[in-house]
Each structure stands twice: as C-alpha cells, then as structure tokens.
Amino acid sequence: GAGVSQSPSNKVTEKGKDVELRCDPISGHTALYWYRQSLGQGLEFLIYFQGNSAPDKSGLPSDRFSAERTGGSVSTLTIQRTQQEDSAVYLCASSLAWGVGELFFGEGSRLTVL
Amino acid sequence: AQTVTQSQPEMSVQEAETVTLSCTYDTSESDYYLFWYKQPPSRQMILVIRQEAYKQQNATENRFSVNFQKAAKSFSLKISDSQLGDAAMYFCAYRTPSLAGGTSYGKLTFGQGTILTVHP
Numbered sequence: 001g002a003g004v005s006q007s008p009s010n011k012v013t014e015k016g017k018d019v020e021l022r023c024d025p026i027s028g029h030t031a032l033y034w035y036r037q038s039l040g041q042g043l044e045f046l047i048y049f050q051g052n053s054a055p056d057k058s059g060l061p062s063d064r065f066s067a068e069r070t071g072g073s074v075s076t077l078t079i080q081r082t083q084q085e086d087s088a089v090y091l092c093a094s095s096l097a098w099g100v101g102e103l104f105f106g107e108g109s110r111l112t113v114l
Numbered sequence: 115a116q117t118v119t120q121s122q123p124e125m126s127v128q129e130a131e132t133v134t135l136s137c138t139y140d141t142s143e144s145d146y147y148l149f150w151y152k153q154p155p156s157r158q159m160i161l162v163i164r165q166e167a168y169k170q171q172n173a174t175e176n177r178f179s180v181n182f183q184k185a186a187k188s189f190s191l192k193i194s195d196s197q198l199g200d201a202a203m204y205f206c207a208y209r210t211p212s213l214a215g216g217t218s219y220g221k222l223t224f225g226q227g228t229i230l231t232v233h234p
Contacts, residue, residue, distance in 0.1 A: 033222070042205065043224040057222075089157060103222060105159035 002026075004106035006092050012112045013082055021077045021109045025094030032075050033095075033103065034067060037089040046090075049075060050098040082113045116141045119209050120225035127196045128233050134181075135191045135228050137206030147209045148182065148189045149222070154202040162204070165189065193230075201232045 005024040013019050025032050030046075034046040045059045049069040060066070069075040079086055089110045093103040117140045129186035139148070150162040164181050165173045172180050177197075181190045193200055206225040 007164040035224075045221055045223070046223070083120075091159065093159070102161050102164070103159075108157040110157075 002092055004092055004104050006090075006106035006109050008109055009107065009112045010112075012062050012114065014114055015084060016081055018078065018080045019082055019111060021079075021090050021111070023075045023077070023092030023094075023106060025075070025092070026075065026104055029094035029096055029104070030072060030097045031098040031100070032069060033093045034075070034077050035093065036061075036088045037091055037108070043091065045093045046077070048098065069108075079111075082111075087111055089111045116143075116146075116208050116210070116223050118206055118223050118225035120206055120228050123226070124229045124231070126231040126233060127138045127193070129198060130195055132189045132192060132194045133196055133230065134205075135193075135204050135230065137191070137225055139187050139189065139206070139208050141155045141187070141208065141210075143210050145210070148180075149207040149209070150178070150180070150189075150191045151205045151207060152200075152202045152225075153205065153227070159205070162189070196232050198232050198234060201230055203229050 003056050006024055007022045011019055030051055032049045035043040036046055047054055047057055047059055047067050051072050052069050063082045067077045089108040091105055091108045093105045095101045095103050119138045120138055146167045148165045151159045152162050153159050162175050163175045163178050165180055171183050177194045179192045205227045207222050209222045
C-alpha cells in the first residue's frame with residue numbers, strides 16, 4: 001500500500017475483553033514495529049518483526065500481549081483480558097529492513113478500556 | 115541502555131519567529147543516528163530531520179535545522195519562520211545501526227516529546 005495502514009482507528013472495550021489491532025505495512029518493507037503511546041507519554045517499544053520472526057519480545061508489557069505476522073506482511077497485536085492501564089495509542093511502523101532506513105508510521109489505533 | 119531526554123514538555127512560539135527544542139541522550143556508542151519526528155493531532159509520526167553521528171555538519175531541511183553537539187550528547191531542533199502547521203508534538207529519537215549486532219541494536223528509542231504551540 002501507499003502507507004502504513006492500521007485498524008481499527010479507535011476501539012472502546014470493556015475490561016477483561018480481548019482485542020486485536022491490525023497493521024498493514026508499506027509493500028516491500030520487511031521490518032515492522034509496534035509502539036505504545038500512553039497519554040502524555042513518549043513511545044514505548046513493544047516488539048519488532050523482521051520478516052515473520054520476532055527476535056526481540058522483551059518490550060511486551062505482560063504475557064497478555066502477543067503479536068504475530070504472517071506472510072511477511074500484515075501483523076496483528078492481540079491484548080487478552082484487557083485492563084484499564086492498557087488504554088493507549090498503539091502505533092505501527094515499517095521500514096525496508098530492521099535498523100535500515102526511515103521508519104514510516106501509521107496513524108495508530110486508540111484503545112480505550114472502560 | 116540508551117536513553118533520550120526532552121526537558122521541555124511544552125514550548126510556544128509566535129508565527130514567523132524561531133524556536134529551539136532541546137534533546138539530550140545517553141549512549142556509550144560512537145556510531146548512531148538521531149532523528150526528530152513530528153506528531154500532529156492526526157497521530158501519524160512524520161520524520162522531520164535526521165543526523166548521522168559521524169557527520170560533523172549539522173543537518174538542515176528547509177526551515178528545520180539541528181545543533182548536534184556529540185561530546186555534550188545534545189541534539190536540538192531549530193524551527194525558523196514558524197508556521198501554524200508546525201504545531202505538533204515533537205519527538206527526539208536515537209538509533210544504533212543494526213550492523214552493530216544484537217537484537218537491541220537498530221531499535222528506535224524516543225524521548226518523552228515536546229508539545230509545540232504556534233500563536234498567530
């Protein structure tokens with residue numbers, strides 16, 4: 001695609017529910033990144049993919065968070081049993097390869113957990 | 115671990131004037147990259163300018179320029195002739211080259227951000 005696409009743009013859910021956030025990177029970009037931006041905070045690195053593999057999962061805040069990427073393209077970030085502290089904007093970015101080139105960001109998915 | 119600090123939570127400037135946003139970082143590496151990203155209300159992060167640490171010359175992109183002081187680990191952004199469209203949150207970011215090895219290299223580390231308001 002022309003840019004990084006994320007869906008949904010906004011998601012409101014109840015505490016305890018599972019949510020899935022989707023990221024469609026720029027075509028041809030092999031690296032994909034997930035960041036979390038809490039209100040008034042900077043960007044917290046969650047996980048990155050090079051192709052379909054995720055060498056570094058240390059940024060995921062808890063075992064309720066998981067991410068996968070299939071076909072070297074679309075990625076899904078899943079949050080199970082959501083908590084109020086999970087409320088944030090989840091930003092996805094892609095680049096030509098890990099650590100190479102500029103990161104292009106999507107517009108993010110705003111998650112609100114009631 | 116590398117850290118990036120932006121000490122100004124908020125800044126304001128009059129339209130057509132100049133403003134400087136501060137950023138400091140901590141690293142033991144000699145080769146790295148520094149970036150300034152802009153995040154308007156649309157939430158999409160946009161790259162404003164980048165600087166390679168091995169280059170002594172400060173990067174410039176139109177009205178945007180940086181003052182890179184490697185020894186002081188300082189990387190400030192100067193916006194000249196400020197425009198209303200410059201209003202946004204600005205993030206300073208740091209990255210080491212992935213070729214340096216290890217999975218932590220290549221990761222982009224962001225500061226806390228500075229909200230810039232431009233007054234007409």
